[in-house]
Amino acid sequence: MALAACSGKKLSELPSSSAYAQCIRVSGETGTGKSYEIKNALRLLPQCIVHSENKAAGWSHQVQLVWLYVPMSHDGTLGGLLLNILCAIDEAAGTSYSTQPSLIRLSNEKLAVHVGIILRIHAVGVLVIDEIQQRNFSGMAHGGLAALFFLRLLNFGIPMVLMGNPFGLGALDRYSQDVRRTSSAGSFDFEPISLDDFDWHKCIAPGVWRYYVLPEPMTFSDPGGEILFQYSGGFRDYACRICHSAQRLALDLNERALTVEHLQQAYEGVDFSQKDRDLIEGFVHRDPIRLLDFEDVRCEHYAHKWGLLSQTKDNSKEPTAEQYGSKSPLTTESEMAPPESAGRKKNPHAREMTAAKQAAAKRASAEKKRAEGKALCDGDDLRNEGLKNFLIKGFDAFRNVA
Structure with missing residues (x-):
């Protein structure tokens, strides 16, 4: 009931909880068996358990989701991740959350709260988020919102498994709270296996x-x-x-x-x-x-x-x-x-910031050139006040004719 009362609120407006679910982090290079191991473990459990009417619980029909496997959105946006979760629930439970206008028209922050409520309604035992990469999480500005969403889901009582590349999951290492909460049930690192292993x-x-x-x-x-x-x-x-x-x-x-x-x-x-x-x-x-x-x-x-x-001692140097x-x-x-960092590749967020600064500088330069050009023109020049005066005279002439 307390969770249902949060319906309509934004993600940042939710109250903090002293109790929260646990989370596992699974990281490693591609092809090392992360997804294979987790999927094999999930196959040992039924994904859905259908419950008949239970008057004490207040339902006539309930589909419990033991586990839910969801890929991270391709562009790292919170909205894309929320839609992926709703689609996964629809596929597993036979619902239609992903096509309900009352849900998909909400802002991402409000939809995130509703998704948390839906996950609790279906008593999701564990939510697995896979494919967390540097390109769609760590290097994007959206990663911070997704990280906050993960913490809120843990507050909702939804156990989680976060899987992906170490550089992608590295975005969760920037704040001590993220580190502590997202590895509360363990952190596992997959590497290519050595010959003598x-x-x-x-x-x-x-x-x-x-x-x-x-x-x-x-x-x-x-x-x-x-x-x-x-x-x-x-x-x-x-x-x-x-x-x-x-x-x-x-x-x-x-x-x-x-x-x-x-x-x-x-x-x-x-x-x-x-x-x-x-x-x-x-x-x-x-x-x-x-x-x-x-x-x-x-x-x-x-x-x-x-x-x-x-x-x-200096681990920041490459x-x-x-x-x-x-x-x-x-x-x-x-x-x-290292040598000069001119040849070092920037992450996507740094490239976006550099492009934005360059565009702003270009606009400022263009404005300055236009101002200098107008200062050199006569008052009747069309590039200065001439166009405005011409249009006003034309409007007056049109009004007199009318």
Whole structure:
């Protein structure tokens, strides 16, 4: 009842609550299995539980949503995220919230409150927000509104799982409250698996090779997953892709067994682009320079992890490509100093601010030129007061004729 009383209020007008639901953060590079693991866990639970009439609870029919899986809006806007949530509820519960004029005509702040109420009405057990990226969250001005919405949902009592790239979820690290609340139930980081990791040579590699369809055994042995690692870099997605592509190639060639040559041909074929190979080989050879072209890969993090950089007191300075290539740890801050930042790429928000400042400066310059031009004109010039005087005289003449 207290929550229903908030209907019609803006998101910023909601009262704070001393009790709130918990939240899990799941971050990691693409292809490391974040979405796969969460979706597999959700499949163990029914998404909907239909309840019959319950007079004590005050309903004649109720659809309880055990879990709800929603992608972040492509442009990072709060309105897009709210619409995604309503569409996901409609698909799961058979409702029509996303097409109700009384809802979709509301402002985003008021609609956010109604979405929270709807989630509570359906007793959502956990709300999973996936695809939180730097391009649609961290680097956009809308990310702050979405972060506030996450906190309000936790206040509503809706448990959440936030998933995405570390740079995207990094937007939630700017305020201590966001850090504490959004990781209250744990924070998990997915990385490409190392060759010597137990999960790779005892779980992932044997599991991938188990999906084998050719009539005769493979001509090579890969008990520790070394060969599979060379063509995947420890990425689960690439490991599955090379296994699938190589076997499909062998079947197309009417071969009866899989060979290393099939793996190499598939790796160099159309199923892997040059950028795919750069990403894979960057992790295979532990070469951060190969990773510098990918803005969503934590190059500095992996350089430290692989022992190519030492930790320094000034973590705000970005190491250079030459320092990535050094095999000896770097110890001085002067060596860590980057070259001039002119070539460094700005995030989308910084680019928007720069473009806005340039446009404002251009408008001011144009206004100044117009003012200087008018100052040099006679009073009867059309560029000065002449046009106004001409129109007034024409209007007077028209009135006299009428």
